[in-house]
Amino acid sequence: MRVLIAGPSLHAISGVSTHVNLLLAAPWPDVSDDALTLTHFQVGSEGRNEGPAARVARLLLSPWQLAACLVARRIDILHLNTSLDPKPYWRDAAYLGVARLLGRRVVLQIHGGRLPHELFAGRPWSAGLLRRVLRAADTVVALGQQEWRALRDFAPQARVELIPHAVAAVPAEAMAARSMAASELQLLFLGRLDAAKGLYELLDAVDLLVRGGRQMRLVIAGDGPEEAGLRSRIADLKLQPRVELAGARFGVDKQTLLSQAHVFVLPSYSEGLPYALLEAMAAGVAPVVSSVGAVPDVVGYGEHGLLVAPRNIGQLVYALARLHDDRGLLARLGAAARARIAERYGLERFARSFARVYRQAGRPSRRRGDKPTIGPTASDPRV
Incomplete structure (x- = not known):
């Protein structure tokens, strides 16, 4: 199974960059029976040294570059790392549309930002489009309990998983x-x-x-x-x-x-x-x-x-x-x-959860109305 992970430069100072690096280095053979191949597709301005003209050109060309990458590398699943803030949301909604047009599965991971009902408050057309985007993803991944509940309530037909981040143990x-x-x-x-x-x-x-x-x-x-x-x-x-x-x-x-x-x-x-x-x-x-x-x-x-x-x-x-x-x-x-x-918050648990998410995303589409699920790394709701 080939997974393309969209995220900022691997050398950028950001939590999403750290997350992408962890995914690329995760112990997949130890946690999954599937042969997983993960590669990185750089998005966003972090880690780039570009002027206004170059930035506009990148924004216009990047959906086409993503499409070419999905086809050339025969990608099965696109893993988008976004946040519910206007700029990254609209960018990644376009990427999701490209992947869907090409018949690829999509894992949409939300890294903070606003809660879904807050992002387009008072703008019903945009809020409705956000629901469609969440439903179009094969799996939506939330980081915490509050975000997971809000996504589930906002888009009940979406499959929402809860997978917190992880780090290596320190001796x-x-x-x-x-x-x-x-x-x-x-x-x-x-x-x-x-x-x-x-x-x-x-x-x-x-x-x-x-x-x-x-x-x-x-x-x-x-x-x-x-x-x-x-x-x-x-x-x-x-x-x-x-x-x-x-x-x-x-x-x-x-x-x-x-x-x-x-x-x-x-x-x-x-x-x-x-x-x-x-x-x-x-x-x-x-x-x-x-x-x-x-x-x-x-x-x-x-x-x-x-x-x-x-x-x-x-x-x-x-x-x-x-x-x-x-x-x-x-x-x-x-x-x-x-x-x-x-x-x-150990790395093996983290990798095992994402291996399961990729495996689920690679299966035939779920029936509408299936219940969202919580992954095995979910934080205790009582905390």
Whole structure:
């Protein structure tokens, strides 16, 4: 079975890029009796250095390029990775149409964005088209409980599966550099430097905490459009050397940062299921994260980490101060976070679920009205 995975550049700094890389490297022979061949088709602007004219040309040509790729490589299934935001949705709806015209099966995976009833609120024609798009996919994959329920309610005839992301286990010795007794609390942000990640609120929170006498250091690892703005805010708040913009980190460099961090901070305005969160938890780093998207499926408040409301500096200050002052709680949350990932978000379980989805998509079309299903990696609805 030949699967074409559409997604951003494999070298882009994004959760979807991480996801595509994991799929390409998954242990398929260990989990599937089917012979699976996965290849990548690059979509979107991430990882490209192009001007306006080149971007317009790419947008016009890409459906034709996709069609040529599907035919030349004799692809059976197109796996689209989209989000319910206008630009990626319309692009991927066009790709889905191309695949359907060529008789290919489609797996449509939703990586966050708005809930389906929110995307085209007050626009019944567009909402109706979204329902048709969801029904046209052989399988729709959601990352979290809230998204899964919303998709099922919005398009009852669609087959909706729930498959959370996954990460590799981190050996215990890789965390040896972390000392809970250190007076200075080490905070870490990993991700794209974008205002929607809550980075300016995070800087304001750190400023308030430092001025209140608490010892902490924040490392911001990543790159993106807000780098210059963040440097300016750090200078205005006189936060050097308490805050460091460390640039994008990968591989061993990223693991080194995780091994030294006490707290992973991600106060985003919206998310799907951030890979950076799973990586941090797998490394035993206590998370302080916004309660958005599928994050509450993974992080139980006070059990595996602390949750805050988006854009709420007061809650962010309180959560970070609590972990600074209570190192016993910090250690318990870090250990529970690591155990949570090991139990529920392993790579083999992830690969087994997608092998099943591909196998289902390759079968003759289901009857209309068949019930949506939850995959075996579904998070516990009680969480």
